[in-house]
Amino acid sequence: MRYIVIGAGAVGGTIGARLFQGGHDVVLIARGAHYEALKSGGLRLITPDSTETLDVPAADGPVPTRDDDVLIVATKSQDTISALDPWPRHLPVVCAQNGVDNERTVLRRFEKVYGMCVWLPASHLEPGTVAAFGHPYSGMLHVGRYPQGVDEISRQLVTDLNKSGMYGLDAPDVMRWKYAKLLGNLNNAVDAVCRSGSGGEALTEQARAEGMAVLEEAGIPYATPSEQAEVRGNKVDVRPIEGIERGGGSSWQSLARSSGSIEADYLNGEIVLLGREYGIPTPANEVLQREANRHAREKLPPGSMSAAELAALIDERSAAVSR
Known part of the structure; x- marks a missing residue:
């Protein structure tokens, strides 16, 4: 699968960087100065153990899609609709966001929607840079189909997270988390x-x-x-x-x-x-x-x-x- 991370800030940047480090296809979607920094110099990921600059592909809007694309939305909740509006409706969407309203909102527009409960201490205050403070894993992420259950896509995402410096869990009751x-x-x-x-x-x-x-x-x-x-x-x-x-x-x-x-x-x-x-x-x-x-x-x-x-x-x- 290719992961398109919409909103490459603290959470999205860390998830995208870790998946990229794990050898997965990743595209980061960002805006403004952050996008310019990603485009010109890559994503600088700082952790308690290391600092690495990653040449992750980045864009400031929709890219040509593939059949195996998964959208990971990591914007703030107030930006969900505008962030997803340009993307094809057949793509699966993972809501890696705080709050409990995003999944229901996205399900009005997209058929396959997944919740992700994010426990990930990170900061993004400087363009092109994300600091992830979690150790030994950068974050703990429960993933499940919305409104309930797990499927092939959610299981694959959890597997990929667990191979990429994150702690992923299958969560058929993801909204409870x-x-x-x-x-x-x-x-x-x-x-x-x-x-x-x-x-x-x-x-x-x-x-x-x-x-x-x-x-x-x-x-x-x-x-x-x-x-x-x-x-x-x-x-x-x-x-x-x-x-x-x-x-x-x-x-x-x-x-x-x-x-x-x-x-x-x-x-x-x-x-x-x-x-x-x-x-x-x-x-x-x-x-x-x-x-x-x-x-x-x-x-x-x-x-x-x-x-x-x-x-x-x-x-x-x-x-x-x-x-």
């Missing part, structure tokens, strides 16, 4: 908006408690923390890379790059949506969604608020919904 990841990703807005060390842990717990409440009310299963810990084991330990500060997660990186958009509508916003559908107040996630979007829209840097300021806004919203 993605809902568990969603609960963890409710911290992304706190990580992005709050100043480091200002005490955002309580806000994260509040957002997660709301998330668990709405998932349970909706009857949506998710992998438990003990299941996640058992599977992850010591497969993906986060290691430092000399000379590179890891910074924050994907939402933090969106603010750091002044990208103008952020994934909050598909993370905290997913909990807000379910809360409204089932009549459960979700004030913490409402405020986190709103503030993360405001920071992205106004291109504010990461850490522009204290946890106390954010907590006051959540308290205000909690009082309003309890009236």
